[in-house]
Amino acid sequence: MDRVLMVFVLIWSSGLQAEETNTSKVINDIRLEGGSSRCSGLLQVKHQDTWSEVDDSDWDLKLADEICRQLDCGSVVQAYSKYTDSSAWRKKPFCFESESKPRKCLTKRSRVYPSSLEIICSDSVRLVNGTSLCSGRLQVKSNQSWSSVCEGDFDRQDAEVVCRELGCGTPSIFQGGLYGEGEAPVWDKNFHCKGNESALLDCGSSGSARETCSPGEAVGLTCSEPVNVRLVGGSSRCAGELEVKQQGEWTKVDAEQTAWTLKTADVVCRQMDCGSVILAQEKQDNLYKTMSRIDTACLQSESVIRECVVIKMTTSVYTLEIVCSGNNCPVFFNFSVLFVRCVLSTLP
Template sequence: MLTAVILMVLCSTADSVRLVGGVGSCSGRLEVETRYSWTTVCETDFDWRDAVVLCGELNCGTPVTLQGALFGKGKRPFGLREFQCEGTEKSILTCNTLTREENTCIHGKAVGLICSGVLVKPSISFSSPKTISTYFPKQHVIESDSDFTITCSTLPQFQGGSFKLKVPWNNEPYTQHADNHLASYLCPEAENMYHEGNYSCIYENHVNIGRNVLLTSESETHTVFIQGPYDVRLVGGSTHCNGTVEMPKRGRWRKVSAMDMDPLKQAAVVCRQLNCGYPVSATTARATDETWQFLSNCSGSESALGECKHVIQRPTYFTDTVVCSGPHNVRLVNGNSRCNGTVEMFHTGQWRKVSAMGKDPRKQAYVVCRQLDCGYPVSATTVKAVDEKWQILSNCSGSEYELIKCEHVIAHRTGFIDKVVCLEDFFFSSMAESPPRRFRPPIVVG
């Protein structure tokens, strides 16, 4: 019994382009496929605007060098198309063309092209012994006066070359030879006014591909923030917002107890300083093995525990444990209640203004009002900001329960901030009495 098998092959009739004879797919001699055969392009049929389109089409950046016979004569015949691109087309094959007569191109003038994408993008990495954790990728928070290192590296694509590190405190980058395809830069004793800002690595190399040309490629940008070390912490709890109160002294963290054995005022200061809301509970319990510890005396209005009066004393055998309501990382300020005003988010030890990425703050406003237990937004507007060096751009879907769950980017001087009025503030704005924290609708009985 014979079985007949019919094999159908579908071939593409679409034309395509390529660079051959160079390094990778972003440099070489230009060849165009037309009706299943490859042809070479004549130098006189191809100019710089054509090269801009081709490098973009091949995802190779921008043209660096365009020269006839740069990558040899080639063995393929010359095509008859003269390309006339504007420079904005997506593909070289969609550009206007003119038909040239045969045998009018001098042999040896085949188009050779080097695009900037021939270099692999370098990498940038960050390290510091005193890194403070952050929610944001490619952004690093470190303690002031601590050292940090920026390392630039690239794949072993070409030998030699050098790295230029772009830094926030100097318009001129710092140059260092690439040793084994990397270079490291040590920044000692970080300070806010010098070291806080954006860093990126530029790799450059004189490469002999067709001829000696200077190629450059820049890494992604990383941002460094400098934060003064806290002089208080809560330890032994489930989050940084609950646990036993400690303060540093002479390189060691020591337990803290209120002088009058009433830790509530001290707890209010600790929760405020750690951006953890307000104290839910504050208790004093017996401590063990405390050689030296702090006795504190707070009024409750201080912004930091270091502002309270303190005595360091031999063992008192008492220590304070605090549970805060937080952590809270969002607030509305400069309004007439906690439910309206300018949106701010706590990041890297500071409250920073917030603006929606698309300048439409409504989705973000839903998240803010929900997180602050303020109902839903009545209005959300974007206004001009002044003197905002660093601020946060957010991108919310509107369904998030916390602003930190949205996508965020730290931006430099965007000049816009968001203002939000939530329902709770709107409902109670005409009432003489202060509203309860949460609006509860009346219960219908019977």
């Protein structure tokens, strides 16, 4: 009986793989539908003249950004789960790590899923060649063409508008040549933002005589990350249960369905400017609650925490408690003895 079952499973899984391979090759197009522009809405796939939604499972902000860039819609600003009861396509596991074309990472499944992926892209501004979604060389889109901006046509108030438009924090650095030289064409206007506009193209502007940026003058911008991660319930801001802000609400992070280690917890401590990790452990609650998940593989690649939060939430009773050194303990690479060394270093 076990052998029969095993053969059935192998046949079923091989058939599923064949289905995924075949349908992926005949995806005609992808789009965002139902939003305020072609750069926002539910992610849909066109297959055999039919448009269908994509299930939101296993997506994070970093992967949603691939869709925005594929559609020439700037960079991702927000991504949500939306209940539609019509999602017939899913993302292939680990596909984006080796494939740059999103349509090859989507596959049709036999069942319909209850929630879909909604994405909002920046549309007319983006940062390229940066280390995160909130850093890079500034480009502005006009007439379907992306242009670099020269340092002399851009000031701090302009930078504040761009950072806010991209869903980031306040500008921390902006200067020419910060993320490489600009490429033609060059934006032909001088921005005059007041700082409270919702989009850069809403700002006043005047003509610029520049036809190209001099070497080292293409504006590079680093925005701070929005405050969307914290540790609560501990003795300081560097200790407690891990929470992230998702869809406007603070939620605890599930520790059961994701492989957390001291090394991944250490990334959280460092990004929160809390030194190095001392302790990371599961903590059981009394009731099942809606929680967020973090893709620890994404986190290990040194991506910022916000980009690694899985869009689809889950339910669990296990939360993650982290205790960081709070910058009072040096970083040790031997995590098995880290706790002992940190304790000893604080003794008189």
